[in-house]
Amino acid sequence: MRVTVIGAGAVGGALAALLDRAGHEVSVTARGDHAVALTESGLTLDGGFGAHRAGVAVVARVPADTRLVIVATKANDTAAALAGVDVPSGCPVMVLQNGLGGDELVRSVLPGSPVGVGLALFAASLVGPGRVTVTAAAPLVIGGDARSVAVALPVLRAALPERVDVSADIRGAQWTKLVINQVNALPAITGLSVQQTVADDRLRRVLGAAMAETVAVGAALGVSWQAIGPVDAAALRPLQAPGAEGVAAGEELARMLARGMGDVPNPASMLQSIRRGRVTEVDQINGAVAAAGRAAGVATPVSDAIIALVHEVERTAAFVTPADAATRVSTTQD
Ligand SMILES: NC(=O)C1=CN([C@@H]2O[C@H](COP(=O)(O)OP(=O)(O)OC[C@H]3O[C@@H](n4cnc5c(N)ncnc54)[C@H](OP(=O)(O)O)[C@@H]3O)[C@@H](O)[C@H]2O)C=CC1
Ligand SMILES: CC(C)(CO)C(=O)C(=O)O
Numbered sequence: 001m002r003v004t005v006i007g008a009g010a011v012g013g014a015l016a017a018l019l020d021r022a023g024h025e026v027s028v029t030a031r032g033d034h035a036v037a038l039t040e041s042g043l044t045l046d047g048g049f050g051a052h053r054a055g056v057a058v059v060a061r062v063p064a065d066t067r068l069v070i071v072a073t074k075a076n077d078t079a080a081a082l083a084g085v086d087v088p089s090g091c092p093v094m095v096l097q098n099g100l101g102g103d104e105l106v107r108s109v110l111p112g113s114p115v116g117v118g119l120a121l122f123a124a125s126l127v128g129p130g131r132v133t134v135t136a137a138a139p140l141v142i143g144g145d146a147r148s149v150a151v152a153l154p155v156l157r158a159a160l161p162e163r164v165d166v167s168a169d170i171r172g173a174q175w176t177k178l179v180i181n182q183v184n185a186l187p188a189i190t191g192l193s194v195q196q197t198v199a200d201d202r203l204r205r206v207l208g209a210a211m212a213e214t215v216a217v218g219a220a221l222g223v224s225w226q227a228i229g230p231v232d233a234a235a236l237r238p239l240q241a242p243g244a245e246g247v248a249a250g251e252e253l254a255r256m257l258a259r260g261m262g263d264v265p266n267p268a269s270m271l272q273s274i275r276r277g278r279v280t281e282v283d284q285i286n287g288a289v290a291a292a293g294r295a296a297g298v299a300t301p302v303s304d305a306i307i308a309l310v311h312e313v314e315r316t317a318a319f320v321t322p323a324d325a326a327t328r329v330s331t332t333q334d
Contacts, residue, residue: 001155002027004059004066006081008043009034010124010269011096012072013132015159017045020054022159027057027066029085037130044130047264048122048137049161061086068151069093070118074273075102075284082109092148094118098181098269099284100174100292103144116148117170119177121229122162123266135264139163141177141228143170165228173226175218179239180231181285182210182250183257184270188280189309191319193265198258202326208250209302209329214289215239215246220296230260274313282310305329 003019005012008028020026020043030038035058043054062069062085073081075097087093089112095103096118107115121138139162142149149166156164167173186197186207197203215236218225225233231253238249273280286303293300305328309320320328 001025001067002063002065003068003070003155004028004062005070005072006062006085007071007073007077008038008056009072010126010132010272011120012070013043013126014045014049014122014124014134015070015072015096015156016056017043017052017054017132018049018159018161019155020056021052022155024155024159025057026054027059027063029060029081030058033129034126037128041130043132045132045134047124047134049134060084062088062091064088066091068155069113070096071102071106072096074269074278074281075099075105076279076281078102078105079109082106087113089113092116092145092151094142094148094152096120097284098177098184099281100178100288101284114145114147116142116144116152117174118142118152118156119167119173119228123261123268125267125272135266136261137162138229138260139165141165141167141173143167143173167226167228169224169226172224173228175223176226176228176231176236178218178285178288179211179214179236179253180228180257182207182214183254184268185210185282185286185306185310186325187268188270188274188282189306189313189320189325190322191271191274192322193271194261194268195258195263195265198254200322203322204251204254205247206302206306206326206329207254208247208252210286210306211250211253212239212246213293213300213302215250217289217293217296217298217300220298221292230256270310274317277317279314280310282307286310302329
């Protein structure tokens with residue numbers, strides 16, 4: 001079956017290689033040096049999902065015989081990446097993105113397509129043109145439009161070495177992932193890996209506060225937290241404690257997530273954008289928490305400060321020291 005991946009970077013590239021390994025015909029959209037390398041040498045995958053060299057077709061338009069489209073650009077690139085690629089009318093789409101709003105955007109651009117959501121719990125890095133490494137193997141959770149899930153589930157289950165679970169409440173799952181993805185911004189601000197961030201007492205406290213703030217906003221909106229990977233409603237309940245107790249529970253969650261990422265440094269997807277000189281997804285991840293906080297009447301000083309710091313690093317390309325980052329976020333909390 002032909003699967004077309006729009007945005008075959010870290011996550012999309014890992015899936016493209018796995019789908020090729022499972023015997024599918026795989027087309028990808030890509031740009032720049034990465035597109036050149038994919039055309040000339042194929043896509044090389046290594047790390048936690050095993051090694052594979054995939055032959056993928058780099059295309060400007062989605063081939064008409066495509067049976068499943070996977071959108072795996074950063075959320076902020078979605079609209080541009082879908083422009084002019086001519087997704088066949090009605091073709092099922094899976095949006096593999098963090099943050100909120102990616103699937104709604106795809107639905108508005110492709111009104112004829114059933115749109116599902118994929119939440120990758122594994123960690124992947126685009127380490128060079130045509131080269132993807134999985135730094136931590138973990139499951140995938142999918143949900144959303146039943147017609148998209150029905151097509152994607154058997155294909156993904158046969159291709160991925162880890163579990164592919166279906167969530168009946170994908171919005172709750174997206175919010176749960178949003179708590180996990182509070183680990184993304186501090187590496188983008190400081191240049192450190194997630195593991196180094198969590199090992200630093202000052203940064204871990206900021207991270208704990210960001211997680212507790214995300215849980216407070218989600219709770220105010222009535223989010224039903226879902227089990228994804230090691231995180232579920234019970235794991236998030238202690239983060240709802242007020243003040244320092246909620247922050248300390250967030251720090252514990254951060255430690256648990258970092259342990260699960262193992263020893264290979266994980267830059268998370270946001271630092272990878274900074275390293276490549278790209279605009280990050282901070283507005284779709286931390287910005288989503290701040291926007292929801294405004295709607296729910298919950299103040300989000302930690303998210304606001306983190307967003308400002310990430311935008312500063314995008315503008316200046318200069319990382320902020322852990323001490324400065326912690327001071328600038330905690331000042332806004334006082
Ligand atoms: N990396 C990870 O470990 C994880 C990431 N995620 C989420 O998955 C999503 C994808 O992240 P990730 O794989 O890290 O991102 P990447 O930046 O590695 O991959 C996205 C790819 O899309 C390409 N792209 C962007 N715009 C266009 C366009 N207009 N036309 C063609 N190609 C385009 C990018 O090219 P270019 O490099 O030129 O911008 C890049 O190769 C994000 O929402 C992220 O938060 C979820 C779980 C884990
Ligand atoms: C879970 C995590 C942090 C894996 O790297 C991720 O979702 C990301 O990098 O965007």
